[in-house]
Amino acid sequence: MRRPLTPRGRRPSLLTTFALVSLLPVALLGFGLSQYLAHQVRSRAYADARQSAVLVATALQTQLTPYEFRYGLRQGDLIALDQTIASLKASGVAGATLWDSRGRVLYADDRTSIGHAYRPGPRLRRAFGGRVAAGMSPGDWSGKSYEVVVPLRFGTPGHVLGALELELPYAPIQTAIASDVRTTYAFIGGGLLLLWISIFRLVAGASRKLRRQADENERLALHDHLTGLPNRSLFLDRLDHALRASTRTGSGVAVLLMDLDRFKEVNDTLGHHCGDLMLKELASRLSGVVRPTDTVARLGGDEFALLLPSVTQADAGIALAERIALALDDPFVIDGLPLEAEASIGIALYPVHGEDVETLLQRADVAMYMAKETKTHYAVYDADVDNYRPERLVLVAELRRAIENRELVLHYQPKATLADGTVRGVEALVRWQHPERGLVPPDVFIPVAEHTGLIRPLTFFVVEEALQQCGRWREQGFELTVAVNVAMRNILDEEFPNELERMLDKYGLDPSVLELELTETSVLADPPRAKEILQRLRDTGVSLAVDDFGTGYASLAYLSELPVDEIKIDRSFVMAMDREEQHARIVRSTIDLGRNLCLSVVAEGVESAEVWERLAELGCDSAQGYFLAKPLPPAELTAWLEDRLPRDLRAEVA
Ligand code: C2E
Ligand code: CA
Ligand code: CA
Helix, strand or coil, rough: CCCCCCCCCCEEEEEEHHHHHHHHHHHHHHHHHHHHHHHHHHHHHHHHHHHHHHHHHHHHCCCHHHHHHHCCCCHHHHHHHHHHHHHHHCCCEEEEEEEECCCCCEEEECHCCCEEECCCCCCHHHHHHHCCCEECCCCCCCCCCCEEEEEEEEECCCEEEEEEEEEEEEEHHHHHHHHHHHHHHHHHHHHHHHHHHHHHHHHHHHHHHHHHHHHHHHHHHHHHHCCCCCCCHHHHHHHHHHHHHHHCCCCCEEEEEEEHHHHCHHHHCHHHHHHHHHHHHHHHHHHCCCCCEHHHHHEEEEEEEEEEEEEEEHHHHHHHHHHHHCEEEEEEEEECCEEEECCEEEEEEEEECCCCHHHHHHHHHHHHHHHHHHHHCCCCCHHHHHHHCHHHHHHHHHHHHHHHHHCCCEEEEEEEEECCCEEEEEEEEEEEECCCCEEEHHHHHHHHHHCCCCCCHHHHHHHHHHHHHHHHHHCCCCCCCCEEEEEEEHCCCHHHHHHHHHHHHHHCCCCCHHEEEEEEEHHHHCCCHHHHHHHHHHHCCCEEEEEEEEECCCHHHHHHHCCEEEEEEEEHHHHHCCHHHHHHHHHHHHHHHHHHHHHEEEECCCHHHHHHHHHHCCCCCCCCCCCCCCCCHHHHHHHHHHHHHHHHHHHCCE
């Protein structure tokens, strides 16, 4: 089950969360700060009030002497004070009481209290102690006046002889406080709001950047870097979605797989740069022929996939394939060079050809190879033509991966001359080291590879690997030739001879070290064409052998026209020649035929000394089979060769 990619929906906004979360500390900070500053404002206002009270007291004190404190104020003093205080009322003094240090009232607005002694309250006691004391007037709960008691000192060092209690109207103080507090609140509120907004904007900016980065990363992870098209994982995801949607709506889905027919040629001859340009151009042409709801993806290399979700007619896929073919009609102009591009497109439809992603892709893949095989631009998957059983389909997918992952290995079987037993060549036989199934024999997967077109990369792999190994043996002093089995499809591949030359070049080997084995049936498939291509191959200097000879019905005349060097008698005849006269006759006549046509004759499947002797007597040139050695991994064959070397030398000396 594929895990769906995260849908690009509304994420809970990080920014909203931040805005809410950051608001709380900012509000708390604002609250604390304003409390503190309001307190400061109040203290300041009270300090100012006290300060002005002290000034008033200082002014009044000039009218007093220690004498008045001891004996009381005379009428004239009282009137003078009344006047002074009346004049002070304008500057905000509501009332005044003069005390001596024993708590006796010396002067008051209310004349009746003059001369009476009271138990001094805390403020008065404080003032008698020499300090200014202040607070709301006791008993005045309406909070209308502010009372400041100022000690009055006389002489030096300054004895406190009494205190002046001044009533200041509270309203102006309160107004001043309220106005200052408002200003403070406004500043703090405004300041913090500005701070919060700038932090918010900073964070919003950073968050936008992060979001863009995340989106970009997501885009890169789901898109092909070269073409910008969706990549394989995005394609699979969309296909998965399309299939689910179609299950609900009952409509169909079309999947198209395509690759360019000779893209490798462009890459190899003009370089990767041109190959890349071509792929980009192809991507844009493909994007141009689809509807906005369709998906064009690059799966890798020159392989593209198209998805048509919710198709109602089965031929929607065909119509698209035709549009694609049309779009490729104009040559691709790459670096000024016009290049022709041809594509093979395989079409598979949901639900007729498969109901899940895997099956649909495999069937589109098979259809693509059908298109290649029939040399039509496109093919719709056809179960009758395909006759693929599901397990074979699995095998196709696995084999494709095996070739990519190099799970294929080569074993080598030696071939010796019958006359003296000298080993001059080996045949490379491919095996599939399957991670679960173990070593899979070629009979199981070669037909599949031939059927699907995977034989092309497979053969190139085998040739390259075999040549590399051949080079190693030559370095170790074993002058061996190496034979590789090639399929009909390889021979018909126009590129094949060039590719062989390129690989021979790469390993610095002479073409004569390479032998190609073609089955008799394959050279019979398309005689004129086969003949022409075999000639081209032969011209490169490699040698050619007809494999499994006797199983087909090649006419003598035709065989004599083919540019081949060797025939290999099929092992079914050789293995049974000591038991069945019929088979022995075929072997004998094949040897004669080969001799007459000046071809070297090799007997395959020699399992016993008797057969070996018999073939030698009949004049067969070489033999290959379990009697000599089974196909062996390269290291084991090296050991076998080393072990055998002295015998070969002995044979040569004798
Ligand atoms: P082939 O080309 O005729 O290869 C010889 C087959 O006979 C090999 O089987 C080999 O193991 C087997 N053999 C050799 N000596 C004896 C013997 O004395 N007795 C018996 N009973 N068998 C013997 P293998 O390796 O299983 O290959 C089977 C076929 O698969 C090959 O037949 C060839 O047609 C195909 N094949 C193998 N490797 C490749 C390859 O790289 N490319 C292609 N296109 N075909 C390959
Ligand atoms: Ca062979
Ligand atoms: Ca054979």
